[in-house]
Amino acid sequence: MKIFVWMCFLTISLQAVEFSESLAKDISSYIKPLLEKNLAAKTKRSAPLLKIEFKATPQQMTFYLSKRSERDTLFSVNIQQKQHRAFVNARVLYIEEQQIIKSAIDMFLPKNTEQNFATGPIAWGVSHLGISNLYVDPRKEAGGNLASQLAFGTPVLILQSNEDNTFFRVQGVSDGYLGWIKSSDLKFMTSREWQQWNASIVTFNTQEIKLDDILVPTGGRFAFNYQDDENIHVRDFANRTWTFTHEKFSLSLATQEKIMDTARKFLPKSLLTTQKYLWGGTTTPQTDCSGFVQLTYRLHNILLPRDSDQQYQYSEKVTLQNAEAGDLIFFSKHGTHPTHVGLHIDNDLFIHCSASGPYSGVKINRLNGNSEYEKYLRKIYYASGRITK
Incomplete structure (x- = not known):
């Protein structure tokens, strides 16, 4: 009799958890800020953003990162329901991410949910x-x-x-x-x-x-x-x-003067005369905007994140008036997050790598310049940041 009652209670408790878009949304909303907090600690970036997408049916819920967020970490979770029992298969990069998913399972799924995790490199x-x-x-x-x-x-x-x-x-x-x-x-x-x-x-x-x-x-x-x-x-x-x-x-420790001297070497008619713009490029003879900034700093043993918005999160914010040579200057086409980055020189001068402007490649421009290109850059100026880490 006791066994029968216990089995009935277990069946009821399992049936009480119904897979739905609402449940998937609750799980996603719980996981997302915890994953972002962990990513911030791992990368030393302030407020990195992850977008978690999901699909839900009565039998299955699947969670995965948006295409843009796949650059930051490894994350996929599949939850299936079979015969009133939940089965979780997850792939993550960090052990802390595994713990976050486990806590979500404890909160939203039945107690006897079967869990299978793959964590870290293969x-x-x-x-x-x-x-x-x-x-x-x-x-x-x-x-x-x-x-x-x-x-x-x-x-x-x-x-x-x-x-x-x-x-x-x-x-x-x-x-x-x-x-x-x-x-x-x-x-x-x-x-x-x-x-x-x-x-x-x-x-x-x-x-x-x-x-x-x-x-x-x-x-x-x-x-x-x-x-x-x-x-x-x-x-x-x-x-x-x-x-x-x-x-x-x-080999030597970098100074702002040395960093800027290195940046100028990528200008036309300088040491590296063929430097051009390439989306995704991070080295000679072609870089994109953030690749140019990353390479310049890397040549002084300072490792920066890859993309402009990641570099923004990694830097300490300074006002445009207080920006110094070697500080990062950010631009945004939409005002949500940086879409372009360069390096301050002095006053309103900055050096950057762009496919636009008078030619494709590394160039120096002014924020208060008179050309249409410089007026456009002034219009989309976003922020300035200093590398202190």
Whole structure:
């Protein structure tokens, strides 16, 4: 009799949880701010935004990130209901995200819900080409599908693969950015090898260099061995040693003056004369606006987030009147979040990489300039920020 009563109570309690759009919305509203708070702690960015989308039927609820939010973390949750029992299958990047989902399960689903989590990387690797493209979707197509690029020697966490293993979704450790990379662009490592390499990287090449048959553009990553009066001696992820002159590498701590000197080297008729604009580009000879800012700072061993809105969240806000050389200057086409970024020089001068204006590439403009392009930039000015972290 007691067993029968207990089974009836269990059945009633399970039936009381009905899958619906309303329930999915409640779960999403509960999870979203907690995921954003965790992302802020992980990235040191203020108020990062994630958009969680969902689909709901009486038998199943699925939660996933919007396409734009996929750059920030790995998150998918599928909840099915079979014979009055709920089954959860989830894929996340961080253990803290797993705990957030577990707390939502405890709050919104039956007590005997079966839970299956996959957390963290499935493997470890490093980008071994001079430059590797990082795609939004697992297909070799640039244009709008080009999300970012990985410099030579960048450690990556390998998170998942497509069906035929021709692409892997990875997170680049330099900036925490997620995207898909061709499997041929990856060199796999053991966890121990990866940790040793990730802990040893301290140098960036400031000029294009040749390693046997690999051409490494500006921004490649190496580990420092030692230096003498004439040369700097470095090693790569394969533990091969290389010797170069001092001017090809950056070792000293950055000053704002040095950062701006580096930025000017990307101007036409300067050291890097072919620098052009490329959506998704992060190195020579092509960058987009945030890629140019990120590369300039990276050449001084300062690692910034990838996109302009992420860089805005990472920076300390300053007024336009108090902005100094090297501070970030943000613009927005719609006023919601930054869509363009450059670097302050002084007064109303700034340097940036843009496809618009007199030519495609790195250029200097004025906020109070007289050209139609400069008037437009003044109109969409959004904010200024300082890198202090």
